[in-house]
Amino acid sequence: MITAERKPLDEIFEMLKPYRRIAVLGCGTCVTVCMAGGQKEAEELAAAISIQRKKEKQEVSVEAFTIERQCEFEMIDQVAERLKGFDAVLSLACGVGVQTLVEHMPELIVLPGLNTKSMGYPLEQGVWVERCLGCGDCVLHLTQGICPITRCAKSLLNGPCGGSADGKCEIGKDVDCAWHLIHDRLEKLGRLKVMEEIQPPKDWSSSHHGGPRTIVREDVRLESGK
Amino acid sequence: MKAGSNLEKVINSGQFAVTGELGPPKSADISALREHGETMRNYVDAFNITDNQTAIVRTSSIGVAGALLQMGLEPVVQMTVRDRNRIALQGDLLGAVAMGVKNVLCLSGDHQMFGNEAAAKGVYDIDSMQLLKAFKDIRDEGKFIGGDDLEAPLSVYLGAVANPFADPFEYRVDRLEKKIAAGASFIQTQCIFDLDRFKRWMELVRERGLHKKVAILGGVTPIKSLGAARYMKNFVSGITIPDELIDRLKGAEKKKEEGLKIAIETIQQLKEIEGVAGVHVMAIAWEEVVPDIVERAGLYPRPKLS
Ligand code: SF4
Ligand code: SF4
Numbered sequence: 001m002i003t004a005e006r007k008p009l010d011e012i013f014e015m016l017k018p019y020r021r022i023a024v025l026g027c028g029t030c031v032t033v034c035m036a037g038g039q040k041e042a043e044e045l046a047a048a049i050s051i052q053r054k055k056e057k058q059e060v061s062v063e064a065f066t067i068e069r070q071c072e073f074e075m076i077d078q079v080a081e082r083l084k085g086f087d088a089v090l091s092l093a094c095g096v097g098v099q100t101l102v103e104h105m106p107e108l109i110v111l112p113g114l115n116t117k118s119m120g121y122p123l124e125q126g127v128w129v130e131r132c133l134g135c136g137d138c139v140l141h142l143t144q145g146i147c148p149i150t151r152c153a154k155s156l157l158n159g160p161c162g163g164s165a166d167g168k169c170e171i172g173k174d175v176d177c178a179w180h181l182i183h184d185r186l187e188k189l190g191r192l193k194v195m196e197e198i199q200p201p202k203d204w205s206s207s208h209h210g211g212p213r214t215i216v217r218e219d220v221r222l223e224s225g226k
Numbered sequence: 227m228k229a230g231s232n233l234e235k236v237i238n239s240g241q242f243a244v245t246g247e248l249g250p251p252k253s254a255d256i257s258a259l260r261e262h263g264e265t266m267r268n269y270v271d272a273f274n275i276t277d278n279q280t281a282i283v284r285t286s287s288i289g290v291a292g293a294l295l296q297m298g299l300e301p302v303v304q305m306t307v308r309d310r311n312r313i314a315l316q317g318d319l320l321g322a323v324a325m326g327v328k329n330v331l332c333l334s335g336d337h338q339m340f341g342n343e344a345a346a347k348g349v350y351d352i353d354s355m356q357l358l359k360a361f362k363d364i365r366d367e368g369k370f371i372g373g374d375d376l377e378a379p380l381s382v383y384l385g386a387v388a389n390p391f392a393d394p395f396e397y398r399v400d401r402l403e404k405k406i407a408a409g410a411s412f413i414q415t416q417c418i419f420d421l422d423r424f425k426r427w428m429e430l431v432r433e434r435g436l437h438k439k440v441a442i443l444g445g446v447t448p449i450k451s452l453g454a455a456r457y458m459k460n461f462v463s464g465i466t467i468p469d470e471l472i473d474r475l476k477g478a479e480k481k482k483e484e485g486l487k488i489a490i491e492t493i494q495q496l497k498e499i500e501g502v503a504g505v506h507v508m509a510i511a512w513e514e515v516v517p518d519i520v521e522r523a524g525l526y527p528r529p530k531l532s
Contacts, residue, residue, distance in 0.1 A: 155350045158404065159397065165391075165393055170464065171339055183397055184394070195397070196403070198355055199356070
């Protein structure tokens with residue numbers, strides 16, 4: 001899933017300043033699960049905006065509603081007419097949702113209410129961890145399911161650096177050293193040999209460094225060769 | 227002979243090598259660094275120049291190396307993979323060698339969050355192992371990482387670092403072996419305060435005969451004060467300082483002299499360990515004591531080889 005966190009209220013209030021009719025649009029998928037941008041959070045934020053405007057003696061009308069996914073045109077269509085009635089839409093989707101809205105309805109002013117963090121999962125109630133950077137060339141088969149690109153602070157491919165101590169990363173005692181985890185797992189599986197081989201430099205052109213990526217599947221396209 | 231540097235000659239002659247370290251300043255005024263270089267002249271075989279150490283912006287290691295060469299001192303240019311991608315790293319190797327640099331040390335570098343530009347984007351395009359291998363291939367195969375050919379051959383003496391005090395412990399010997407395969411001719415270790423652990427590591431190194439394939443220089447840092455020891459113990463990544471050492475300093479009347487004594491004793495013990503080919507003395511912000519340490523450790527005069 002995509003994980004995100006609400007932006008600080010002051011930043012949100014500041015970006016909403018020029019607008020009077022505001023929609024706070026929640027998203028019912030990832031950001032609902034990570035408790036940042038679902039219907040509940042949209043309502044809370046709408047209330048906070050109203051209170052702040054009242055304090056500042058500024059007029060406002062805020063509505064909070066949610067669609068299942070902001071990253072799909074069909075689902076945006078369900079609220080398209082309603083959205084047209086607002087000066088601005090504060091989207092509580094991830095950055096993808098915000099951009100999908102803008103691409104689908106360029107006439108809208110859409111503002112991001114969240115800071116999108118990562119691709120990860122909920123480790124426990126209230127804790128979401130990052131697990132994939134979408135590098136485009138997965139190496140999890142080499143490391144037996146622990147991603148060194150994402151979880152090692154230096155994205156190393158050839159084992160733990162000299163800062164690894166007591167299983168923790170040099171960047172902080174609350175961060176596991178990914179390579180220590182990989183080492184222990186490979187050892188348990190009798191596959192430590194993998195770490196003896198020199199892994200060649202990664203081809204980052206398959207990652208974002210090769211520019212924004214588009215997947216085209218001719219076999220499933222409706223109108224191919226458009 | 228890979229590049230015929232003074233360091234390489236000393237190591238190949240089988241004599242106990244001594245390298246020193248100079249930390250570039252946070253300014254383009256390197257007069258103090260030059261003085262420290264003068265102080266250590268004739269006491270060390272080569273000078274490591276750190277590369278934006280602990281991720282703090284400083285005069286570049288290659289720039290400082292140029293100044294040392296003009297002074298007739300031999301630099302070991304440190305290069306980390308934190309701040310430059312493979313294009314810049316390979317280009318800088320060519321630039322350094324063109325200027326007369328013969329020794330290059332490849333390392334990961336401390337994470338950028340430790341420095342004075344914590345908001346920086348860490349590069350880490352390649353890792354230190356891949357850097358070493360890339361430089362070896364440039365030298366031995368005449369090829370860049372991307373497969374393109376060099377237009378003319380170059381020679382360089384390549385080194386790497388090892389930290390016997392990092393974890394997992396057993397892996398640290400595997401990693402050394404890997405660095406040798408990647409192209410390291412010499413190794414400088416993290417500062418040694420825990421001699422017992424270092425000795426255990428060296429045992430494993432000897433078991434695999436690795437000491438015969440690479441020159442291991444033990445890292446030694448004289449401790450200036452109790453505060454400095456505590457700071458290193460608690461805040462410097464990759465360093466372990468045993469409590470006995472802290473206690474010894476605490477009990478000493480003259481802390482500085484005790485710090486020097488500890489460093490000298492460490493060197494004397496390192497000389498006795500089979501497979502240790504030299505020492506790397508890191509006395510950053512206390513450079514003036516290096517001649518004293520080298521002399522009292524019985525390593526002066528340095529060999530004159532040409
Ligand atoms: S290797 Fe790449 S694709 Fe695989 S988990 Fe890591 S970042 Fe994601
Ligand atoms: S300590 Fe471990 S996780 Fe952290 S940068 Fe080094 S190898 Fe990567």
